[in-house]
Amino acid sequence: MLPKGVKSMKTIEKIVSGKLIMPQRKRVAAYARVSVESVRMQHSLSAQVSYYSSFIQSRRDWIFAGVYADYAASGTKTDGRGEFKRMLADCEAGQIDMILTKSIQRFARNTVDLLKTVRRLRELGIAVVFEKENINSLSGDGEMMLTILASFAQEESRSISDNSKWGVRKRFQTGEIGVSNKHILGYRYDGERKQYVVIPEEAVVVRRIFRLYLDGKSLRAICEDLNSKGHRTVNGCLFQEASLSQLIKNEIYAGDLLRQKTFIVDPIIKNKVRNNGELPKYYHADAHEAILDRETYARVQAEITRRAALLNPVYPFTGKIRCALCGSPFTRKMKQDNGVPYVHWICRSKKEVGKTCRSRNYPETLLERICAGILRTDGFNAEVFSVRVKEMIALPDGSIEFHLTGNETRVWKDLHLDEFRHETTKTDAFQRRIRCGLCGETYHRVCRNDKWVSWYCMGKRLKGHSCSSRDYPDSHLRIVSACVMGTKDFDEALFSQQVEQIRVLGSYKFEFIFKDGRTKQWEKA
Ligand SMILES: [Zn+2]
Ligand SMILES: [Zn+2]
16 A cells, blocks of 8 residues: 655765764654544553653654644544644744654544645654654655545545445545546556556557657657558547647556546545645556556656746747637747748647648737737736736737727737838827827827837827727838828928828828828728
8 A cells, every 4th residue: 555665764964074973863752643432542542652752762863852642532523632733833833853643644634634734844844754654744755645645544534424425435546437538549448447458559659659759759740750650549530739748748658547636525524625736636556557667758758848848838928819710729939031030929720730720820029019009008018918918819811809808809900011110200200290080189109119109199098088099000100101192111301391281081091181282092901
């Protein structure tokens, strides 16, 4: 029953510049607890007390710090843990370095209590040694062992009336339930043996996947390798990166099973405790025949971690952009353009083998500018973005629909105007020359940074007004003006000389009024 890797305690001696320094003597206490139900049990308590007293005092490197002993009336809500509390207070007061106790079951009433106490004591640098389970709580794998064993200890104290629940838990432990996948590449679940059994011809494919991964191949390259050789998934489909990334993490290939425990019922205080992640998952080592040796499996896990760290996959846009065409999320992709790397976001289905999506790609810098514009921030502000933007839908025409907090929707429309012409405006060419056709106010300039200058209707900012006209990037107004004036580039001197006013008639619909009385209209196709 005892898990592997539980080591006995070792005394560590430090050697400093040739001198042997004996470790300080540890102040060691013991905790004992028995039920008051029988006189025999009381004998048992005094036996425990004297055993611990003499044991601790027999060690030359230890100082006896006392035995704390509680009588507990089991099966009730009576606390009966006065000594336990006194011991913890003495620990907090710095009077104890180590606690010996017979078993997990004696020490704590339930898993939650156990972990809470042991963690607090660890913060204080105090070890708890569980004799029966041979665990030192300060050892490297101490907590994992405790978590697993505590759940068993709880089972032991469960009353007979809890038989049915006990049965459920027992089946959980033995792996009889919770098997959602009857067929995993390399394994088939044998209902009679209640175990996964190896399918040799599939195991060959599994080993190949792990070997290629360790050879440095990307998941995509592995997919291509497998698919081109005619291998298929258990469902007969082509291998995809996403499913492969799950496959290489599956502990099943090392012979283990991890079972998620979703609830735990405290057998003594009869409370239901929600699993907030501190409670155990059942980990069954050697549950079935392994396809890979543990070393290979461990090396792959280390490689996954290493690659994940390199990719640093958490970006502001991760998980925020969805493709309206196929429903896939967008993913970040690094490309080279004549040796110059650039980053863009693409529909993830484009990365998957055998699938194509016609959605457009967005350079990351463009997305940042779009967001700055939509959220009216000074440049791209990741913090504002993460708080305000719930989702961005990449529409088929390349526009992006922003779903913001407060049920607000804003749409960025792709203008197909040159996105790379956001030069700084150092002049006042448009100052007081743009007038809103909706509310009559003039447009004002806002400089978000050197590269992003845009114009907004003052009617949006004035009290009592709520103009719905849109903002225009300075660069777009330059392009439109150049187009209206018939010049290749925006000619500021010529513009100031000739143009009296630009009236905004609608979204990207302008009327240019010239000083000589002529008017010209421009509208985006
Ligand atoms: Zn798509
Ligand atoms: Zn207006």
